[in-house]
Amino acid sequence: MSDAPPPAPAAPAAPAIRLAGLHFAFLVDGHTVPVLGGIDLEVGRRSVIALVGPNGCGKSTLLRVIAGLLPAAGGTVEVEGRPVSGPDARIGLVFQEPRLLPWRSALANVAFPLEVAGHERVPREARARDLLGLVGLRDWAGARPGELSGGMRQRLAIARALALEPSVLLLDEPFSALDALTRERFNVELLRLWERIGSTIVLVTHSIPEAVFLADRVVVLSPRPAAVAADVLVELPRPRRLADLDAAVLSRTAAEIRAHLGGATDDAFAVATGEVGRHDEPDAVTA
Amino acid sequence: MSGARGRILPPLAAFVGFLATWQAIVWIGDYPAFILPGPLLVAERFVAGWVEGTFWPHLVTTLAEIAVGFTAGAAAALPTGYALARSRLADRVLSPYLVAAQAVPILALAPLIALWFGTGLLARSIIVALVVFFPVAISVMVAIRGIDRRLLEMARSYRVTRRQRIVLVEIPAALPGIVGGLRIGITLAVVGAIVAEWTGGERGLGVLINLARGSLFDIPLLFATLTVIALLGIALYGSVLLVERHVAARG
Numbered sequence: 001m002s003d004a005p006p007p008a009p010a011a012p013a014a015p016a017i018r019l020a021g022l023h024f025a026f027l028v029d030g031h032t033v034p035v036l037g038g039i040d041l042e043v044g045r046r047s048v049i050a051l052v053g054p055n056g057c058g059k060s061t062l063l064r065v066i067a068g069l070l071p072a073a074g075g076t077v078e079v080e081g082r083p084v085s086g087p088d089a090r091i092g093l094v095f096q097e098p099r100l101l102p103w104r105s106a107l108a109n110v111a112f113p114l115e116v117a118g119h120e121r122v123p124r125e126a127r128a129r130d131l132l133g134l135v136g137l138r139d140w141a142g143a144r145p146g147e148l149s150g151g152m153r154q155r156l157a158i159a160r161a162l163a164l165e166p167s168v169l170l171l172d173e174p175f176s177a178l179d180a181l182t183r184e185r186f187n188v189e190l191l192r193l194w195e196r197i198g199s200t201i202v203l204v205t206h207s208i209p210e211a212v213f214l215a216d217r218v219v220v221l222s223p224r225p226a227a228v229a230a231d232v233l234v235e236l237p238r239p240r241r242l243a244d245l246d247a248a249v250l251s252r253t254a255a256e257i258r259a260h261l262g263g264a265t266d267d268a269f270a271v272a273t274g275e276v277g278r279h280d281e282p283d284a285v286t287a
Numbered sequence: 288m289s290g291a292r293g294r295i296l297p298p299l300a301a302f303v304g305f306l307a308t309w310q311a312i313v314w315i316g317d318y319p320a321f322i323l324p325g326p327l328l329v330a331e332r333f334v335a336g337w338v339e340g341t342f343w344p345h346l347v348t349t350l351a352e353i354a355v356g357f358t359a360g361a362a363a364a365l366p367t368g369y370a371l372a373r374s375r376l377a378d379r380v381l382s383p384y385l386v387a388a389q390a391v392p393i394l395a396l397a398p399l400i401a402l403w404f405g406t407g408l409l410a411r412s413i414i415v416a417l418v419v420f421f422p423v424a425i426s427v428m429v430a431i432r433g434i435d436r437r438l439l440e441m442a443r444s445y446r447v448t449r450r451q452r453i454v455l456v457e458i459p460a461a462l463p464g465i466v467g468g469l470r471i472g473i474t475l476a477v478v479g480a481i482v483a484e485w486t487g488g489e490r491g492l493g494v495l496i497n498l499a500r501g502s503l504f505d506i507p508l509l510f511a512t513l514t515v516i517a518l519l520g521i522a523l524y525g526s527v528l529l530v531e532r533h534v535a536a537r538g
Contacts, residue, residue, distance in 0.1 A: 069444055087446045099441040103459050103535075113445040115455070164445075 014081030016168055016200035017043040017066065021075035024058070024065050025225075035061050037225030038075065045080075045167075048194060048201045050211035052257065053221030053229075059204040060096070062226065063170045066202070067093040079168055089117070092161035092199075094171045098153040100145040106132060106156055107141040113163040131159040134193065151182050158190075162197060171203040187214055188242055195239065208254045212236070213245055218253070220260045230260035324507040332507035333514055341495075341508070342515055348490040349480050349516075351408060353523065356415020357476040361469060364420045368427025368468075369453075389421045393479060397486045406488035411480060418479030419472040426471070430464025431457060466531045473527050477520045492516050 024036040035058040043049050051059050064070040066077055068086045077084040079091060100109045107128050108115075114124035132138050135155040145153055154174055161169060171190075175183045187210060194201055205211050211218045212234050220230040236249050244250060306326045312318075313325040320328055336342045370377040397414050404410035434457060442456045458465075484493025492512055499509035 067444060069440065087444050089446070093444050095437065095441065097437065099437050101438065101456065101459070103462075112455070116442075116445045116447050116451055 015042045016045040016080060018078040022072055023074035024061060025073050034225035037227050039227060041228060043200055045200055046198050047216045048214055050215035050218045051204045052211050052218060054223045057221050057224050058226040059221060060172050063172050063204055067091050067170055089164045090167050092166035092169045094157050094161045094174045096173045096176060098157040100153060100156060102145050106137060106143050109156055110159045110163060112160060131162055135159045151178055166199060168200045173204050184242060191240060208257050212250050212253045218257055220257055232257050321506045324510055328507050329510040333511040336511050345490050345492045345495045349492045352411040352415055352480045353476045356412040357419050357473060360416030360419030361423050361472055364423035365427055368424040369431055371428040372431035393418050393482055397482050401486035406486060411483035414483035415476050415479040418475045422471040423468040426468025427465050430461035434460045470527050473523045474520055
């Protein structure tokens with residue numbers, strides 16, 4: 001909440017997220033590489049938005065700018081009507097890798113944001129226990145990350161991101177390291193979680209079926225510098241189940257998204273076969 | 288039980304082998320005790336030295352120098368190593384001096400420090416601290432630089448203060464590397480203390496070595512003193528390991 005402005009009288013109708021003319025550029029070897037070329041986007045409260053786009057188009061960068069980890073070069077980011085000017089408690093960010101502190105127990109990892117925010121030990125551990133229960137890890141409070149499976153670690157990372165009760169949850173390809181079956185199950189779990197916590201979710205994914213299955217809207221980004229190329233509404237009723245993956249509306253929507261991408265993306269297939277590079281480096285560097 | 292035996296047996300066998308080789312060399316070479324005393328003779332002198340109270344005052348003096356010097360050297364090295372890792376300016380300005388100071392053998396530096404500060408606890412502790420400083424500072428620098436940047440970004444997303452970043456993330460993440468440096472530091476501290484004691488003074492295990500070799504000409508006592516120094520080194524190294532394990536368990 002670094003120098004948050006005086007509580008602006010946010011209209012109750014202010015969207016969860018509003019991006020207006022958002023620009024961002026990396027400086028690589030003294031050259032300015034534009035990554036985000038003017039993004040305008042509004043995300044309604046309690047909705048799920050999926051971001052898809054060609055590899056390296058700046059999806060992860062966009063999430064970092066929204067999360068306040070990277071400063072926008074121009075334009076504005078607003079969450080519930082108030083600008084974001086740095087890392088912000090209203091936003092929870094889940095990285096592509098779990099990024100847990102290996103020397104801490106599962107409980108202490110989930111309690112980390114609360115500890116940083118200055119919460120007392122007893123209440124923060126109680127809260128962390130609740131969060132562990134929320135992601136199905138109640139019995140693993142004392143385990144170190146190294147003792148957990150990849151899926152459990154990512155659930156832990158999600159629980160940690162929820163610790164400060166953010167109104168917006170940003171997920172950067174959170175399940176990309178998991179096998180296809182686990183991934184499907186986690187997508188369903190994520191929807192259950194979303195129904196319970198009621199926050200707004202923005203999710204970056206490489207898989208079009210996954211995007212359609214999870215999201216209310218799929219936002220297609222153009223190649224770098226990224227702009228919104230298409231905004232596709234998913235008319236699949238909720239609650240959604242795994243069986244919906246075979247629904248006609250899903251494949252129709254997926255086909256529409258593919259058409260907008262113009263074959264410029266890698267699909268779930270590419271993810272499964274490991275053709276998709278990891279996003280540890282800024283997108284601009286992976287050119 | 289077989290596990291405990293399996294842990295104790297190999298080092299014990301190695302130790303017996305070491306003593307046997309030593310004794311064999313004495314027998315085969317037929318060396319007089321003032322060149323190479325056998326292990327039995329040294330053991331005898333070792334026990335006598337403790338019974339007669341020869342070792343105690345010297346050991347206490349050396350331990351005090353190590354305690355003060357190691358603590359001061361390591362305490363100075365921790366922030367220096369951190370600064371070297373996190374500030375390019377500090378790295379550019381300090382690194383040449385650090386390396387130059389390390390390149391000058393402490394053996395050559397010790398007489399100068401004795402000239403300035405005498406031969407008491409202060410001068411000797413300074414020498415110990417100088418010896419400890421470099422390896423600890425370098426290992427802290429390497430350990431801090433080696434921290435996964437993705438963890439730091441994660442911490443930043445939760446708005447850690449600078450102090451929280453250091454205490455909650457950087458120090459625990461770098462701890463294995465830091466303790467590795469302390470392990471090297473503690474053994475070098477023993478070397479530093481003995482070297483410092485050779486520059487003069489009345490007490491210390493290094494002084495006792497000089498006495499045994501010189502005016503007393505008691506070579507078995509010299510070997511017994513070397514044994515005390517070796518055991519001291521092992522004990523200090525072991526205590527660093529204990530601290531390390533305690534810290535690791537606490538997480």
